[in-house]
Amino acid sequence: MSPFPSERSTGSRAPVAAASVLERAEQLLQLLRGLVRCDAVALTASNPFARSPQHEVLAADGYSDAALGRFLDEFVPDTENPGFRVVRNRSRAALRWSDLARDWDVRFAATSLAEQYLLPAGFHEGVTACLWLPDGSHVGAIHMNWEAAGAATDDRRRMVEQFRPLLAGASNLLQPHRVLADELHGDAHVALLGGGAEQGIPGRDAGPVLRSDGRLWPLLLTSVPRRDGSYLWIDGAGTFHRIDLTRCVDATVLVAEREIPAPYELTARELQVVTLLAAGASNPEIADVLVVSRRTVSTHVEHILAKLGVASRAQVAALATREGLRLLQPELVRRSDPPASRLGRPR
The missing domain is CATH 3.30.450 (Beta-Lactamase)
Incomplete structure (x- = not known):
């Protein structure tokens, strides 16, 4: 069996999986293919970062790029492929073409995927299964094909079923x-x-x-x-x-x-001042942003120095960054560099 190069199998789509996920997927697919002895195999993952449902190939061997592209395009919830509609939306079993014909009255060999890509490549039987996490999250799919229809035995289909929890874990991006x-x-x-x-x-x-x-x-x-x-x-x-x-x-x-x-017993207003100090703002700039007097800002700074136990504004800024004392607040964190007077006023 050849390696599973993700660059080839993902086509024009950029890989979204971490290297550790790809490595684990390749290892499991090699092990499973050695047990079921199929002629082509692809492990795909549901991309959680996509705005609409789509799969990405984690590992594959034996399929053309064009065939893999059709797998990715058609294995979606609103698929027009009648076989994938059953596997993706109606059944959690690993189903062969023969299972779809017998139990669901679906002739997978008559789909455009089979007629245009699988049958011309010499494949006459296949199996597909969705992959689910224990909490019900759909994370991927496994596709296999055989040249000889009789090679897709019940035992091999059951082996795919038994591997599904491991494959699901490997497909969880x-x-x-x-x-x-x-x-x-x-x-x-x-x-x-x-x-x-x-x-x-x-x-x-x-x-x-x-x-x-x-x-x-x-x-x-x-x-x-x-x-x-x-x-x-x-x-x-x-x-x-x-x-x-x-x-x-x-x-x-x-x-x-x-x-x-509240860290160091700082008040909300004092933390606003700390956040602006950490951005390098001067007292007049802080007064402008907070719409208070400069004397009020000076008083806040004195209280902050005492509560933090430091002697300078620079030490306040360093401690704020080190210990996470800056506020996550649009008016104060939109810019990290002075002048603070251009930050905008709080509502």
Whole structure:
């Protein structure tokens, strides 16, 4: 069996899987193909970052690029392919062409995919199965074909069934994010920000704040800082939340959230001043942004120095960045460089 080069099998689409996912997919597909001895095989993953349902090839061998492209285009919920309509939407079993004909009155050999790509390549039987996680998330599919129809035996179909949990785990493109979330934020609510939409991470709770209907999510969609790090957010009830941002593959951001006490007993207004100090703003610029007097700002700075136990504005800025004391607030974090007077006024 030849290697499974992702560059060939993904066609013109850019790979969305992490290297560890591709490696695991190749290993499992090689093992399964050695057991069922098929003539062509493809493992595809549902792309969680796409705006509409679509699959990407993780590993494949024995198919032409054109055939793989049709697999990707047709294995979607609203497919016109009658065989894929059954496998994708109506059955969770691994089904052969003969199973579709016998149990569902579907002649897969008469589909355009079979007539244009599979039959001319010498394939006369195949099996396809959806891949699901225990929580019901659809994560991918396995496709196999044989030149001799009799080679797709019941035992080989059952072997594919038995491999489905392993294949599903290998097809879960969010698994690296789950590992990262567990390692960095074991006790926090987490979500994945990417593509302008919320992405839940299987097995982890987003919590009320990070859900798409939560109060923080619209802010994250429009005002994520350019740098990774730890930030603060204060909700309408005055509760403090620690927000940690970690950039991942495919321009996604892992967001972690947990409630915390007010750090250093700082007030909300003092934290606004800290955030602007960390951006390098002067007292007059801070006064302009917060619409207060310069004397009021000076008093806030004195209180902040005392509460943080530091002696200078530079030390405040360094500690704020190091310990995550900057607010995740559009008026204050939209720009990280002075002049702060151009940041815009809070509503």
